[in-house]
Amino acid sequence: MASIILLSVLGIANLFLGFLRSNRMLLPAAMVILLIVFGANVYDWNAPAQSYFNKMLTIDRFSVAFTGIVVLTTLLLLPFSQKYVRDNEANLAEYYSLLLFSLVGAIMMVSYDNMLMLFVGIEILSISMYVVAGSDKRNVRSNEAALKYFLMGSFATGILLFGIALVYGATGAFQLSEIGTAVTNPANDSLRPMLYIGILLMLIGIGFKVSAAPFHYWTPDVYEGTPTFFAAFMSTVVKTAGFAAFLKLLVQAFPAAQDFWIPTIVAMCALTLLIGNVGAVAQQSVKRMLAYSSISHAGYLLIGLVAFNGQLSGLSANGIFFYSLAYSIATVAAFGVLKLVHDQRQREDYDGLNGLARTNPLLAFVMTIAMLSLAGIPLTGGFFGKFFLFGAAVDKGYIGLVVFAVVMSMVGIYYYLRPIIAMYMKPADDDVATPIAVGSFQSAVLFVLALLTVALGVLPGLVSGIL
Amino acid sequence: MLTALLLFFPLAAALLLHFVKGKAGRVFAFGAALLEFLVAVYAAITFNASNTGQLEVNLPWIASAGISFHIGMDGLSLLLVLLTTFLVPLILLASFRHDYKNESAFYALVLFMQTGLIGVFTSMDAFLFYFFWEVALIPIYFLAGIWGGERRVAVTFKFFLYTIIGSLFMLAGFVYLYYQTGPAANGLAAHTSDLQAFYNLSLTAAEQSWLFWLIFIAFAVKMPIFPFHTWQPDTYTEAPAPATMLLSGIMLKMGIYGCLRWLLPITPLGVSQWGWLIMILAVIGIIYGAIIAIRQRDMKRLIAYSSLSHVGLMAAGVFSLTQMGLQGAVVQMLAHGVNVVGMFFIADIIQRRTNTRLIPELGGLTQTTPLLSVSFLVVLLATVALPLTSGFVGEFLLLAGVFQYNNWLGAVAGITIILGAVYLLRMFQRVMLGPATAFTAAFRDLNGAELAVLVPLIVMIFWIGLFPNTFLQMSEPSVIRILSLMQR
Numbered sequence: 001m002a003s004i005i006l007l008s009v010l011g012i013a014n015l016f017l018g019f020l021r022s023n024r025m026l027l028p029a030a031m032v033i034l035l036i037v038f039g040a041n042v043y044d045w046n047a048p049a050q051s052y053f054n055k056m057l058t059i060d061r062f063s064v065a066f067t068g069i070v071v072l073t074t075l076l077l078l079p080f081s082q083k084y085v086r087d088n089e090a091n092l093a094e095y096y097s098l099l100l101f102s103l104v105g106a107i108m109m110v111s112y113d114n115m116l117m118l119f120v121g122i123e124i125l126s127i128s129m130y131v132v133a134g135s136d137k138r139n140v141r142s143n144e145a146a147l148k149y150f151l152m153g154s155f156a157t158g159i160l161l162f163g164i165a166l167v168y169g170a171t172g173a174f175q176l177s178e179i180g181t182a183v184t185n186p187a188n189d190s191l192r193p194m195l196y197i198g199i200l201l202m203l204i205g206i207g208f209k210v211s212a213a214p215f216h217y218w219t220p221d222v223y224e225g226t227p228t229f230f231a232a233f234m235s236t237v238v239k240t241a242g243f244a245a246f247l248k249l250l251v252q253a254f255p256a257a258q259d260f261w262i263p264t265i266v267a268m269c270a271l272t273l274l275i276g277n278v279g280a281v282a283q284q285s286v287k288r289m290l291a292y293s294s295i296s297h298a299g300y301l302l303i304g305l306v307a308f309n310g311q312l313s314g315l316s317a318n319g320i321f322f323y324s325l326a327y328s329i330a331t332v333a334a335f336g337v338l339k340l341v342h343d344q345r346q347r348e349d350y351d352g353l354n355g356l357a358r359t360n361p362l363l364a365f366v367m368t369i370a371m372l373s374l375a376g377i378p379l380t381g382g383f384f385g386k387f388f389l390f391g392a393a394v395d396k397g398y399i400g401l402v403v404f405a406v407v408m409s410m411v412g413i414y415y416y417l418r419p420i421i422a423m424y425m426k427p428a429d430d431d432v433a434t435p436i437a438v439g440s441f442q443s444a445v446l447f448v449l450a451l452l453t454v455a456l457g458v459l460p461g462l463v464s465g466i467l
Numbered sequence: 468m469l470t471a472l473l474l475f476f477p478l479a480a481a482l483l484l485h486f487v488k489g490k491a492g493r494v495f496a497f498g499a500a501l502l503e504f505l506v507a508v509y510a511a512i513t514f515n516a517s518n519t520g521q522l523e524v525n526l527p528w529i530a531s532a533g534i535s536f537h538i539g540m541d542g543l544s545l546l547l548v549l550l551t552t553f554l555v556p557l558i559l560l561a562s563f564r565h566d567y568k569n570e571s572a573f574y575a576l577v578l579f580m581q582t583g584l585i586g587v588f589t590s591m592d593a594f595l596f597y598f599f600w601e602v603a604l605i606p607i608y609f610l611a612g613i614w615g616g617e618r619r620v621a622v623t624f625k626f627f628l629y630t631i632i633g634s635l636f637m638l639a640g641f642v643y644l645y646y647q648t649g650p651a652a653n654g655l656a657a658h659t660s661d662l663q664a665f666y667n668l669s670l671t672a673a674e675q676s677w678l679f680w681l682i683f684i685a686f687a688v689k690m691p692i693f694p695f696h697t698w699q700p701d702t703y704t705e706a707p708a709p710a711t712m713l714l715s716g717i718m719l720k721m722g723i724y725g726c727l728r729w730l731l732p733i734t735p736l737g738v739s740q741w742g743w744l745i746m747i748l749a750v751i752g753i754i755y756g757a758i759i760a761i762r763q764r765d766m767k768r769l770i771a772y773s774s775l776s777h778v779g780l781m782a783a784g785v786f787s788l789t790q791m792g793l794q795g796a797v798v799q800m801l802a803h804g805v806n807v808v809g810m811f812f813i814a815d816i817i818q819r820r821t822n823t824r825l826i827p828e829l830g831g832l833t834q835t836t837p838l839l840s841v842s843f844l845v846v847l848l849a850t851v852a853l854p855l856t857s858g859f860v861g862e863f864l865l866l867a868g869v870f871q872y873n874n875w876l877g878a879v880a881g882i883t884i885i886l887g888a889v890y891l892l893r894m895f896q897r898v899m900l901g902p903a904t905a906f907t908a909a910f911r912d913l914n915g916a917e918l919a920v921l922v923p924l925i926v927m928i929f930w931i932g933l934f935p936n937t938f939l940q941m942s943e944p945s946v947i948r949i950l951s952l953m954q955r
Contacts, residue, residue, distance in 0.1 A: 318531075357613075377631070378601040384529075387594075391532070394642055406639055410632050417624065425612050425620045465531030 001052050001059050002040040003067055004107050010036070011100035018093020027078060030096045034075040037103075041067050055175065056114045062312040063111035065321055065467055066244040070106045070237045073328040074099060077236070079445045080336045081229050095135055099233065102128035106241035110248070115164045115174040118245060122160065122209060125238060126153050132230040133222060145225025152208070152218045160205025166198030167253075176252035183256040196260050202249065203264060210242035212298045213272040220279070223291035228342060231287070232335030235294040236328040243301050243320055248312065255310045265305050266401060272299035273408040280415045286338055287348045289415055290331070293374060296412060297327050300389055303405060307392035313467045315392035322388050322464055326381030326456050330373035333449040336442075337367040344436045353419050355428025359435040362443055364423040369450040373457070375416035376409050381456025388464065469510050470522045470538045473548060474585050476503055477555075481578035484571050493563050496574035500556035503581070507552040514545055514941075528595070533651030533659035537592040543797060543945040546938060547588040547724055550804045553927070554716050555581050561812050561920045562709035564819065567614055573709075580606040580713060587721050593641040593660040596729070600634055600685075603721065607713060611706035619705045626702040633688035633695070640681030644668065644733065665733050666952055672736040679737025682730050683745070690722035690778045692745070693752030703771035708815035711767070715774050716808040720800045723778070726785050727793065732952035738786070745786045746872065750880050752779030757886035761893070766814040766824040769894055770807065773850065776883055777803050783880055784865035788953065790946055792868020797942040799861025802849070802931050806858060809846035809924045813839070816917060817898065821906040826894060831903030836912040840899055842921045847895055849928045851888045857931035 010033040017025055041064055049060035057063075081096075105124025112118045130153060134146025168174060170191040171182035182188055183195065208215040223231045254261060276296025283289040304320035311317065338348065340363060345352050357364035373382035386409060390402045438446075455462070480499035487495045514521060523539030540548065559577060567573045583606065586599025604627070612623040641660065647668050651659035670678065687695045703711050731738055756776030763769035781799050784792035816839070817832075818824040833840045845856070852858035862884065870877030903910075913921070931938065 372605070377605070378598045379605065383601075388532075391642060391645075394646055399643075403639065406635055410628075410635060413628060413631055417627065421612070421620055421624065424609065425623075459528075461527070461529040461531065464529055 001050070001057070002044060003037045003071070004057075004104055006033070006037050006040055007100050007104045007107070011097045011104070014100060015093050015097040018091070018097075023092050026092055026096050027081060030100065031075060031078055033100065034071055034078070038068070038071045038075065041071060051113065056117045057108065057111045058113045059111055060312075062244070062248070062317065062467060063107070066110040066240060066324070067107050069240050069321070069325050069328055070103060070110075073236045073240070073332055074103060074233070076329070076445060076449060077229070077232055077332050077336070079439075079442050080232070080339050095132060098128040098131055102233075103237070106237055109241040110244040112245070112248070113176055113252075115167070115176075115179075118249070119157075119161060119164065121241075121245070122206075123157065125241065126157065126209070129153075129230075129234060129238065132233070133226045135230065136227050139225070141225035142227065143225075145222045148218055149222045149226075156205050156208035156215070159201050159208075163198045163201030163203075163205055166194050166201065168198075170195035170198060176249070179253040180255060183254060195257065199254055199257060199261055200264065203261065203268070206242060206246050206249070207268060210239050210246065210298045210301070211295050212268050212302060213275040213295065214268075216272065216275060216295045216298075219295055220288050220291040223294070224285065224288055228287065228335055228339040231291075232332055232339075235290070235335070236331050239294065239298060239301070240324040240328055243298075243304070243324060246305060247317060247320055250305060250308060251310060251312055251317075255308075258308060262306060262308065265302055266398070269299055269302035269306060270401065270404055272296070272302060273405055277408045277411040277415075281411060283415070284350065285348045286350060286353065286419060287342075289418075290334060290338070293412070293415070294331070296408065297323075297374070299408070300386060300405065301327075303389045303393050303398075303401065306398055306401060307389070307396045309392075309396075315388070315395060317467045318465055319385075319388040319392045321467055322381075322456075322460065323385035325463065326373060326385040326453065329449055329452050329456070330370040330380070330382055333366050333370035333446065333453065334374065336446060336449070337363050337370070340436055340438055340442070344434075350418050350422045351426075351429065353422040354426045356423040356436075359428060360438065362446060363436065363438065366446045366450045367423060368420050369453050371416040371419055373453045375413045377413070379454060379457045381453050381460070383457055384460040384464065385456075388460075468522075468524065469506070469513075470540055470589050471524045473503065473506055473510065473552070474538060474582060474589065476506065477578040477581040477585070481575040481582070484575040484578065487571060489571075492571035492574055493559070496578060497556060497559045497563075499578060500552070500559050500581070504552040504556055507549050510540070511545055511549055511941075514540070514542075523591070525591075528592075530655050533648075533656030533661075534594050535592050535651075535659075535661060536595060537661060538586070538589040538595070539591050540589055541945045541948075542941040542943070543724070543727060544588045546797060546801060546942055547720060548585055550720070550801050551581060551584050551588065551717050553923075554712070554804060554808055557808065557920050557923060558709050558712045558716070560916065561712065561815070562707075563916065565707070565709075567707070573610065573614060576606040576610050577709065577713065580610070584717055584721070588724060591662040593645065593662065593665060593729075595660075596662075597634065597638050597641060600637075600721065600725075601631070603718065604630055604634075607710060607718065610710040610713070611702060614707040615710070616705040616707075618701070622698075622701040622705040626698045629695075629698045630688050634685040636681045637685035640678050643678065643681075662728075665729075668733070669955075670734070670736070672740065675734040675737035676740050677737075679730065679734040679741055682734065683726070683741075686722040686725040686730060688722075689725070690719055690782060691775070692722075692782055693748050693755055693775070693779065696752065696756075696775055699775060700768055700771040703774070704765065704767045708811060712808045712811050715771070715811065716804045719774070719778055720804060723781050723785060723796055723800055726782070727796070727946075727949055731785070731788075732949055735953040735955065738788070738953070742786045742788065746783055746869075746876055749779045749783035749786065750869075750876050752776065753783065753880050753883045754886070755779075757883055757890065760890040761886070763890075764826050766817070766826060766894065766898070767811070769826070769890060770810045770814060773810075773887065773890065774803070774807055776887065777807075777850075780862065780865050780869075780880060780883060783876070784868045787868040787872035788950070789868040789871045790950060791864050791871065793946045793949065794939055794942060795861050795864025795866075795868055797946065798931065798935055798938055799858075799865055801938060802857035802861045802928075805924050805927045805931070806846060806850045809842075809921065809928075810850060812917075812920055812924075813843050813846060816913070820910055823906050826897050828904055828906050829898045830901040831907055832899045832910055834903075835910055838913040838918065842913065842925060843895065843899065845925050845928060846921075847891050849932070851891050852884055855929070855932045857928045859932060860935040861931075
């Protein structure tokens with residue numbers, strides 16, 4: 001709870017820094033705020049679970065763990081905003097504050113107990129994202145991204161809301177636990193079709209937010225147009241919060257309806273894996289590849305939902321937690337390097353990375369670790385992420401789905417290797433041979449990202465069973 | 468603890484190498500590899516040959532999932548660790564003759580790979596084994612991909628995809644086996660991935676039938692067994708000489724070792740169901756590799772195909788399921804490691820001096836190069852399996868094993884000795900004898916550094932050839948144990 005209050009209050013304080021025209025203070029201030037929030041979150045970890053606002057929110061270990069991921073991700077991502085800061089001096093403070101506020105939304109999404117809070121959380125997060133997607137105001141692509149994301153997002157929100165309404169109609173409750181009991185009540189059996197339609201619409205609404213197929217169409221275009229820094233935020237924080245919300249909803253409200261929604265999610269999962277991975281193969285731009293890869297990772301995370309065990313702990317929840325963490329860190333690293341390269345080489349295709357190992361060994365190394373992690377190759381966190389999720393699904397008997405996912409991750413290896421090949425095995429073109437200037441702070445953060453990824457890959461036991 | 472030291476020392480050296488600049492890096496890397504060899508020799512001296520794992524380290528790794536960091540060595544592991552630690556310093560020494568760009572990184576990757584290889588040979592936990600299996604792949608991919616020949620990018624890409632896809636099948640098999648096991652020893656997890664727990668499983672014949680293929684494909688790609696070999700000649704040819712030596716000298720043995728340690732004891736019924744097919748594939752590989760080798764004009768490619776032929780024979784020995792065949796495979800792993808590294812090293816020497824490795828462009832080297840000629844001949848005859856050399860013991864035992872399995876297969880596999888003599892002696896004749904060509908006119912004999920690589924190899928060739936018992940007695944208890952595990 002402290003994290004929500006701190007983020008809101010300090011976010012406003014951060015906004016005032018803008019009035020004081022102290023732009024140089026914004027980044028350090030935002031990072032200090034996030035450090036404070038992270039510290040408060042660690043404190044919450046050891047406190048007993050507690051409900052707030054008439055049981056609207058519950059802060060328990062589950063919500064604290066996922067809050068930890070989103071805060072940590074943002075903290076590690078912020079240093080890459082620097083170039084962005086210089087280019088948009090006019091309304092900087094707003095963007096930083098929007099990020100902090102959107103985290104409030106994300107935290108609500110991982111700790112809600114009531115459908116209303118879920119909706120408010122999603123909206124806080126989404127509206128911030130609509131704005132930042134268009135923050136590169138003079139760029140047509142950025143405008144396109146914002147408009148597309150906004151229009152599609154609004155539809156999805158509407159569908160989600162409709163779903164909530166139908167579920168309310170079928171169960172007479174907004175509170176997750178009450179919905180859970182109402183679903184099992186035989187007196188409501190005649191309302192089952194309404195409930196199922198409601199659940200389906202909610203799946204669609206959240207599926208859109210986490211870019212699961214077939215609701216993924218916005219992802220590549222929006223990522224491409226959105227400034228890289230914010231695209232990284234979208235593909236990590238939004239997805240992590242979305243999946244935590246997804247899991248919480250299914251575990252607390254609809255465990256009794258699992259015969260209905262598990263097959264639906266299995267189908268979504270297979271489709272998402274197929275579209276994400278096959279789509280990524282065809283891309284020529286690294287950023288679009290990462291967009292498709294983020295779709296494919298939504299597919300892997302859906303496997304965690306398929307391995308549903310009716311609890312916010314155990315194999316399924318731990319698998320989703322570990323995967324989200326490993327994925328977020330690797331994605332921040334990949335987008336961070338990509339952003340630095342893009343800022344100075346003005347290119348986002350694979351050839352833009354050519355010869356990076358010669359000019360910037362650190363960038364190439366970090367990108368390699370990130371790619372290996374996303375591909376799920378041992379020694380990196382991504383391997384154990386996949387391992388835990390696939391293991392959880394095998395434990396529940398979904399062997400066919402896991403085999404398909406393994407085949408799809410073989411496809412993934414193909415496109416994740418391409419940046420590595422470009423960086424290490426192709427000579428730089430003449431015009432891009434100059435080293436990329438990287439600040440020492442950014443270098444340190446990149447190194448930390450690589451280190452965290454390897455640490456998750458070598459000592460996964462540190463966080464693997466904490467829920 | 469000694470095993471853990473062997474495992475992590477190269478890794479630590481590789482990391483430290485980052486801080487060593489310039490030429491000092493070579494000395495540092497070589498010194499570390501030599502020290503590692505001495506530690507391995509010390510381990511071998513204190514070792515007593517019995518069938519149980521020794522020098523074990525067993526720590527919880529992912530306690531909540533019952534996965535432990537369990538390493539240890541029996542005779543079989545120890546022999547392969549010895550082979551690895553013996554060859555790596557020589558491979559490093561051999562690569563000093565090249566001026567590789569960014570050479571500290573090059574040596575660091577070689578040492579990093581050594582950690583992966585030793586990890587594979589000492590792991591006693593399925594997921595740890597898989598982990599190191601991939602850890603060994605990553606450095607060799609970069610070694611071959613960055614410092615290789617012109618077509619390196621496409622070739623190493625194919626190699627990487629091939630091997631990693633193969634090993635994902637193995638992982639799938641391990642995951643299935645993992646869920647068949649009982650609770651872990653620590654009581655925290657419902658399952659365990661310990662090797663012994665996998666040995667204790669009682670699987671139905673139907674399960675073993677498909678598990679056999681899942682696990683075997685990873686090993687078959689690594690060895691490689693016909694028809695999974697298509698990555699091999701290109702990769703051996705395009706990779707820089709030290710990487711080729713690592714691939715053929717040590718990495719290839721990961722596949723054979725994997726069959727011995729994991730495949731045979733875990734899926735004995737699968738082996739008895741499909742063994743005949745593997746035998747036939749292996750024998751096809753033997754003949755196929757040898758016949759294609761005869762036609763090669765490129766020395767490196769010729770050696771690559773000869774290696775394919777030899778590994779086929781080793782696989783056939785393993786799947787003959789006789790003690791002689793298995794013992795032959797073990798000793799031949801050592802012998803082939805030594806021989807093939809020698810062959811690739813000599814090919815590299817000749818290429819460096821003449822800028823060509825095409826056999827028709829070479830000739831007339833014997834007059835000016837007594838040392839090279841003698842070394843080459845010794846290594847070559849060891850590869851042909853002449854008695855008193857290392858190749859003979861292994862091939863004899865292997866063929867005897869295959870004959871016990873089936874006379875006809877044994878007879879066909881036996882042709883390899885004749886074919887081997889044909890392509891190798893022809894190569895020697897055309898490269899070393901005859902009139903000198905424009906490429907070979909100003910050829911110098913071996914220098915001290917090159918001798919420092921070749922002399923230990925030649926000593927080993929004769930050691931294995933004359934006193935094979937040194938090694939056979941070390942591996943015998945392990946081999947007997949593997950065969951008895953198959954009788955469950």
